[in-house]
Amino acid sequence: MSVALFTSAEISQIVKAATKAAADLIQAPQQATEPCLWEWLPNSEAIRLLGLSKASLQRYRSSGLLPHSKMGGNIFYRKSDLESILERNLRIGTTVEAAQ
Numbered sequence: 001m002s003v004a005l006f007t008s009a010e011i012s013q014i015v016k017a018a019t020k021a022a023a024d025l026i027q028a029p030q031q032a033t034e035p036c037l038w039e040w041l042p043n044s045e046a047i048r049l050l051g052l053s054k055a056s057l058q059r060y061r062s063s064g065l066l067p068h069s070k071m072g073g074n075i076f077y078r079k080s081d082l083e084s085i086l087e088r089n090l091r092i093g094t095t096v097e098a099a100q
Helices: 008-027 043-050 054-063 079-088
Strands: 040-042 069-071 074-078
Touching: 040 043, 040 079, 043 054, 043 074, 043 079, 074 079
Parallel strands: none
Antiparallel strands: 040 074, 069 074
16 A cells, blocks of 8 residues: 655645536536436426316326326426427417307
Protein backbone atom coordinates (compact mmCIF):
# COMPACT_ATOMS: atom_id res chain seq x y z
CA MET A 1 0.00 0.00 0.00
CA SER A 2 1.40 3.35 -0.99
CA VAL A 3 0.77 6.72 0.55
CA ALA A 4 0.54 9.91 -1.50
CA LEU A 5 1.27 13.24 0.08
CA PHE A 6 -0.05 16.48 -1.36
CA THR A 7 0.91 20.02 -0.56
CA SER A 8 -1.77 22.53 0.35
CA ALA A 9 -1.22 24.23 -3.03
CA GLU A 10 -1.85 20.93 -4.84
CA ILE A 11 -4.98 20.29 -2.81
CA SER A 12 -6.17 23.81 -3.59
CA GLN A 13 -5.68 23.16 -7.33
CA ILE A 14 -7.60 19.87 -7.11
CA VAL A 15 -10.50 21.54 -5.28
CA LYS A 16 -10.61 24.39 -7.84
CA ALA A 17 -10.62 21.93 -10.75
CA ALA A 18 -13.39 19.84 -9.16
CA THR A 19 -15.47 22.95 -8.40
CA LYS A 20 -15.11 24.18 -11.99
CA ALA A 21 -16.06 20.76 -13.38
CA ALA A 22 -19.15 20.65 -11.17
CA ALA A 23 -20.17 24.18 -12.18
CA ASP A 24 -19.74 23.28 -15.87
CA LEU A 25 -21.99 20.26 -15.44
CA ILE A 26 -24.68 22.31 -13.73
CA GLN A 27 -24.60 25.02 -16.40
CA ALA A 28 -24.41 22.66 -19.38
CA PRO A 29 -27.61 22.50 -21.45
CA GLN A 30 -29.47 19.23 -21.10
CA GLN A 31 -29.29 16.75 -23.97
CA ALA A 32 -32.46 16.90 -26.07
CA THR A 33 -32.24 13.17 -26.78
CA GLU A 34 -32.82 12.16 -23.17
CA PRO A 35 -36.26 12.77 -21.63
CA CYS A 36 -36.08 14.98 -18.60
CA LEU A 37 -37.71 13.76 -15.40
CA TRP A 38 -39.84 16.91 -15.37
CA GLU A 39 -41.42 15.83 -18.66
CA TRP A 40 -43.35 13.25 -16.61
CA LEU A 41 -46.42 14.61 -14.86
CA PRO A 42 -48.36 13.03 -11.99
CA ASN A 43 -52.01 12.05 -12.32
CA SER A 44 -53.20 15.13 -10.42
CA GLU A 45 -51.37 17.47 -12.81
CA ALA A 46 -52.77 15.66 -15.87
CA ILE A 47 -56.28 16.03 -14.43
CA ARG A 48 -55.70 19.75 -13.92
CA LEU A 49 -54.12 20.37 -17.32
CA LEU A 50 -56.69 18.41 -19.33
CA GLY A 51 -59.69 19.47 -17.26
CA LEU A 52 -60.83 15.86 -16.97
CA SER A 53 -62.19 13.90 -14.07
CA LYS A 54 -60.19 11.12 -12.47
CA ALA A 55 -62.63 8.60 -13.98
CA SER A 56 -62.21 10.00 -17.50
CA LEU A 57 -58.45 9.76 -17.22
CA GLN A 58 -58.84 6.16 -16.04
CA ARG A 59 -60.96 5.39 -19.12
CA TYR A 60 -58.30 6.86 -21.39
CA ARG A 61 -55.65 4.70 -19.71
CA SER A 62 -57.79 1.54 -19.79
CA SER A 63 -58.68 1.99 -23.45
CA GLY A 64 -55.03 2.50 -24.41
CA LEU A 65 -55.58 6.07 -25.62
CA LEU A 66 -53.21 7.54 -23.07
CA PRO A 67 -49.87 5.85 -22.32
CA HIS A 68 -48.81 6.02 -18.70
CA SER A 69 -46.35 4.70 -16.18
CA LYS A 70 -47.23 3.42 -12.74
CA MET A 71 -44.73 3.37 -9.92
CA GLY A 72 -45.42 2.84 -6.25
CA GLY A 73 -49.15 3.38 -6.73
CA ASN A 74 -48.55 6.71 -8.49
CA ILE A 75 -49.47 7.24 -12.13
CA PHE A 76 -47.37 9.43 -14.42
CA TYR A 77 -47.83 10.68 -17.98
CA ARG A 78 -45.33 12.04 -20.45
CA LYS A 79 -46.05 15.68 -21.19
CA SER A 80 -45.73 14.92 -24.92
CA ASP A 81 -48.47 12.24 -24.67
CA LEU A 82 -50.85 14.73 -23.06
CA GLU A 83 -50.08 17.21 -25.83
CA SER A 84 -50.64 14.49 -28.46
CA ILE A 85 -54.07 13.60 -27.14
CA LEU A 86 -55.03 17.28 -27.24
CA GLU A 87 -53.74 17.56 -30.81
CA ARG A 88 -55.69 14.45 -31.90
CA ASN A 89 -58.88 16.01 -30.56
CA LEU A 90 -58.24 19.48 -31.95
CA ARG A 91 -61.18 20.90 -33.87
CA ILE A 92 -60.53 23.86 -36.15
CA GLY A 93 -63.31 26.00 -37.52
CA THR A 94 -66.19 23.91 -36.25
CA THR A 95 -69.28 26.03 -35.87
CA VAL A 96 -72.83 25.15 -35.16
CA GLU A 97 -75.28 26.93 -37.37
CA ALA A 98 -78.48 28.01 -35.75
CA ALA A 99 -81.53 26.09 -36.94
CA GLN A 100 -83.80 28.29 -39.03
